[in-house]
Amino acid sequence: MTVPDHPAAAHPQPADAPISSLLRAAIWVAIGALIASAIVCVVWVLVGDQSDIVGKAFLTILLLVGFAGVTILDAHLAPRRPAWFALASMGTWILTLLIGAVLIWMPERYAWDGFTRFVQFLFIVLILQLALLHVRLYMKALQRYDTPFTRTVAIITIVLVVALVVLLVLPLMLNEYLWFPDIYWRVVVAVAILAAVGTALIPLVNVLFAPKRPRAAVYPAYGSAPASSADAVPAGAQQELLPWPNYVDGVTPLPMLPDGSPDWNAYYTGYPTPGAHVFGASVQGRVATPGSDPHAAPQATHAPPPSGYDGYPPPPPLPPRP
Incomplete structure (x- = not known):
């Protein structure tokens, strides 16, 4: 077993x-x-x-x-x-x-210190969380362009931010029992200025030297001018498929011109424009398949009766708006 x-x-x-x-x-x-x-x-x-x-x-x-x-x-x-x-x-x-x-x-040294301490505690929590958020966003900015220079600036700036947090939290905790001289607040202001300068350096360096993020490709709707070589579609991007217009029978797709737009002239005449790519059979009794002779005699087909004015098909549908 x-x-x-x-x-x-x-x-x-x-x-x-x-x-x-x-x-x-x-x-x-x-x-x-x-x-x-x-x-x-x-x-x-x-x-x-x-x-x-x-x-x-x-x-x-x-x-x-x-x-x-x-x-x-x-x-x-x-x-x-x-x-x-x-x-x-x-x-x-x-x-x-x-x-x-x-x-x-x-x-407590005074009778009203309870509410004051509660407000001071809220300020301390706000300072600590703002410092943590600052470091998080600062490290994201550093990752865009990580060099020895930017890394050194980031380390010094984070040290200054931590020092500034300590200098701000201590008076909020011990102001009842300790007196902080004027030179203390001068140091606080100096550290705050240096931390602000270090915080601004990394985004400025990123604007000047960091590689740009690729922009999303914008594809024109069919019928518009083709994109130039400077606006080439990046590799791996997929073009959005738009509904292709059909003949009046609602089944046979219109031919495609060399520029990629529908052959609207074939909608009225029933014959594709020379050079257009034909996908299937057209109306008006002519079969237009790839490889067929355009000068051959028309073959009898059971096409639906025209529903437009005086035997002409109705106007084609508008192309979809981008």
Whole structure:
């Protein structure tokens, strides 16, 4: 008696799992940060000040639940993102969790500091997410024209952006207990100017030197002038098929002129224009097939009676508009 194979052995998992090992490590770090924040908050509840402890506990629960939600969302979006961006996003939310816990449980110096800290926390979250979005778009711009010069500029600019984020977050967190001198804000403005210059350099270099994206091919409708050699259709593009007009019988297609347009003159005369390519039999009792003699005697066919004026066929349908 043989033992059946295990289902996992019958269907081996692919080598490239949707979640990389680095992302798994980041998720475990997020779980550890969640547990550590909860433990620190519990310790503050037991040994800290008892003023407004219920409100702080409620805000802490909201913070932990929100962090768990964004962590799950990041884990689901990770397979569709670059690995570095998934890790950076997870690290940003971990930092947001720690800053939020500090703002909630840090002793208040004034009675109105609760609402002020909530607004400051929202500003901190906005700054962190804008910095993350900036780095994401900046790296996309770098990939268009990656050279040693642009790579060096990108590294310096990202370092300046991170430094600017730190310089902006610290006053929002510690303005109750620390006084920031005038030179501090001068440094903030200087770093912001350098970061803005570095941010503008990469798009400008791309405009000057990056290869242009191919434009979509535009095909004229039949009956218009053929495209010149300068507007040649790129290789691999497929032309959209337009409905081809028929004779009055509604079945036989009109001949095609050398320029690719329908032979509208054959619609009225029943005879193709010299040089036109014939697809099938025409009306007026003449058979026009490829290879037939145009001067041969007409053969009797059962053509439908003409429905136009005085024996002429009705006007042809208008060609489709582009």
